[in-house]
Amino acid sequence: MRAHVGLCLCLCACAADTSVDETDTQDAVAIRVRRGVDRAGAFSEHEARILAKDHGVTWTGAYIGGACSAGSGWSKARIEAIHKATSWQFMPIWVGQQSPAICGAHTLSYARGEIDGREAAARMAALGWKPNRDIPVALDVEAGTYEHSHSGSTAYVHGWVHTMHAHGYRAYVYSSPSGIAHFHDAKITIDGAWVASFFFGGFRSVKPSELHQIGSRFSNHNRAWQYAGDFRVANVGDVDASTSDLLLAPGPGGTNRPTTSHREIPAGDCGDLQPGEGLARGEVFTSCDGATELAMTDGGDLELRTNGSVTWSSGTDGAGVTAVLGTDGNLVVYDAEMEPVFETATNGHPGAVLRIDSGLSIADDDEPVWSP
Numbered sequence: 001m002r003a004h005v006g007l008c009l010c011l012c013a014c015a016a017d018t019s020v021d022e023t024d025t026q027d028a029v030a031i032r033v034r035r036g037v038d039r040a041g042a043f044s045e046h047e048a049r050i051l052a053k054d055h056g057v058t059w060t061g062a063y064i065g066g067a068c069s070a071g072s073g074w075s076k077a078r079i080e081a082i083h084k085a086t087s088w089q090f091m092p093i094w095v096g097q098q099s100p101a102i103c104g105a106h107t108l109s110y111a112r113g114e115i116d117g118r119e120a121a122a123r124m125a126a127l128g129w130k131p132n133r134d135i136p137v138a139l140d141v142e143a144g145t146y147e148h149s150h151s152g153s154t155a156y157v158h159g160w161v162h163t164m165h166a167h168g169y170r171a172y173v174y175s176s177p178s179g180i181a182h183f184h185d186a187k188i189t190i191d192g193a194w195v196a197s198f199f200f201g202g203f204r205s206v207k208p209s210e211l212h213q214i215g216s217r218f219s220n221h222n223r224a225w226q227y228a229g230d231f232r233v234a235n236v237g238d239v240d241a242s243t244s245d246l247l248l249a250p251g252p253g254g255t256n257r258p259t260t261s262h263r264e265i266p267a268g269d270c271g272d273l274q275p276g277e278g279l280a281r282g283e284v285f286t287s288c289d290g291a292t293e294l295a296m297t298d299g300g301d302l303e304l305r306t307n308g309s310v311t312w313s314s315g316t317d318g319a320g321v322t323a324v325l326g327t328d329g330n331l332v333v334y335d336a337e338m339e340p341v342f343e344t345a346t347n348g349h350p351g352a353v354l355r356i357d358s359g360l361s362i363a364d365d366d367e368p369v370w371s372p
Contacts, residue, residue, distance in 0.1 A: 031221045031247055033207050034058045037239040038091070042073030045085040047236045052086045055203055055233065059089040059248050064123045064137065066116065067105030069095035076127045076252055083251035090249040091194070091224075092129065092137040093174070094120040097156055099148035108145070108152030113159025120160070121167035128252025131168025132340045134328055134347060135249045135256060138172040138194055146179035153179070158188050165189070165345060170247065174226075177213035184217045191348045192222040192246040200228040200241075208245045220350070222246045257326065273354040278324030287356045294356050296323050302333050302342070304360045304372065312360065312372040314342040325354045329369065331362060346370045 037051055038061030051057040062079055063071020071093070082088055096116040100106045120137055129135045139160050146153045157173055164171035173183060174194035183190060197213055200206075208223040224244035232238050247256055270288040279285060279296035286293040295303050300320035304312040314320065319341045320333040329349025333342040344362060346352065352364040361371040 031245060033243060033245050034089075034248070035203065035241070035243065036060050036088070036091075037233075037241055038062070038093075039237065039239050040070045040072060042071075042075075042078045043082060043236075045081055048082045048086045048088065050235050051233065051239075052088070057086075057088070059091065059244070061091045061093050061138075062249075064092045064094055064120065064127060066093075066095035066120070066140070068098045068103035068140075069093075071095070079127065080252055090251075091172075091244075092124060092127070092135075092249055093140055094123075094137055094160075095140040096120075096160065097145070098142055099145040101148070102142055102144055108149050108156040110155040110159035113156040113161075114163045116156075117160040117163025117167070121164060121169060124169060129169075129249055130253075130255075132332075132343065133168075133255035133257050134170060134247060134326075136170035136172050136192060136247055137164060137249075138174050138192075141173060141175040141179055143176035143179060143196070146175055146182070150182060154183060154186050154188070157183050157190075158186070161188055161190055168340075170347065172224075172246070177211075181214050181217060184214070189348065190218075192224065193218040194224040194226060194242070194244075196226040198227060198229050202228055202231045203241050204228065204243075206243050208243050222348075271356060273325050273356070275325055275327040275329070275351060275353070277354075278322055280322050281320075285356060287358070289357075292356055292358060292360075294354075294360060296320065300333075300335075304356075306358075316341045325352075325362075327351075329362060329364060331370075344370045 035056045036059035037057050063069050063074045097105050097108055097112055124137055141153055141157060161171040170191040172192040172194055173190050177195055177197055180193045180195050195211055195214060206227060208225045211225040224242050224246055226240060226242040229240040230238050270286050281296050281298050284293050284295040291307055293305050297303055299317045301317035302314035302320060302323045303310050314333050316333045319335045321336050323333045325331050327350055328347040329352035330347040331344040331354060332340045335341050346362050346369050349364040349369050352362050355361045355363050361368045
């Protein structure tokens with residue numbers, strides 16, 4: 001996919017020097033700079049092994065659909081076979097509405113973004129990437145689409161991102177530097193950016209942070225850079241290449257969330273629950289003045305109590321077993337099958353804390369991102 005050439009819709013996967021290993025210890029799954037490839041047609045296991053062994057590739061884009069998708073062969077069975085052969089991760093790609101010069105599907109509106117978001121979520125589930133597991137999917141917005149209509153593409157992206165979040169997926173966007181910067185500055189809550197800007201003609205040991213065209217936007221382990229396109233790899237064919245520093249999708253059926261567990265609260269501790277901490281049934285955590293408490297009831301409801309009176313609850317009575325603040329900043333109540341029955345939908349804030357003082361909030365660098 002070339003974002004600076006309107007008719008080319010081939011996306012590439014992430015490229016990075018395999019000697020680089022920058023792990024983000026705050027995330028549930030290690031995020032490091034990775035190398036990968038993609039092309040419209042699905043790879044065979046033989047091709048994937050060549051790319052992995054000879055070129056250090058560790059993930060690939062996977063076209064899951066969309067009205068303007070040029071992808072072919074990306075079935076669940078094919079993705080599973082690639083994963084089994086290489087242990088690759090994936091970037092699911094939805095190629096939705098584009099400009100009239102690129103594709104006949106060119107309805108750029110918020111409502112169309114919602115429709116396409118629902119279709120993308122359904123396709124993700126059908127491929128085995130279940131919701132509420134911190135799994136991303138990328139929306140392809142070509143440079144020609146953004147330049148055709150800034151306002152229309154912004155509305156479309158906004159509707160799509162909102163819908164993907166509502167269906168339990170991380171929402172990434174692939175576009176040109178100008179498009180990515182604009183969507184960011186328009187305050188769309190995109191979880192990760194995949195920037196298309198070709199500087200090279202083959203694999204290079206570069207990092208996403210070395211792309212300066214979007215400034216400091218998407219610099220917190222949520223950026224990928226497509227730096228080369230349509231170059232030939234022996235015994236594989238033409239591919240594109242990128243370098244990434246963001247969360248990718250596991251194989252179908254996998255998850256990016258850690259195994260849920262509760263912690264034993266140390267005596268005298270109060271005020272903030274840290275990432276990865278939480279409550280099991282019967283446990284209580286209090287504010288430091290003792291006036292406010294967060295309790296996981298024996299019945300499975302997460303309750304906020306002020307001076308003994310319930311002021312908020314998760315509404316999970318009879319279902320909840322544990323409540324955990326994920327390392328992505330999302331507070332989730334899980335049932336006995338480890339499935340979420342309530343969440344604050346605040347993923348995308350790694351390192352955020354759950355603050356219990358005169359009320360309840362999730363705070364990222366002391367800025368509240370959620371309160372009941």
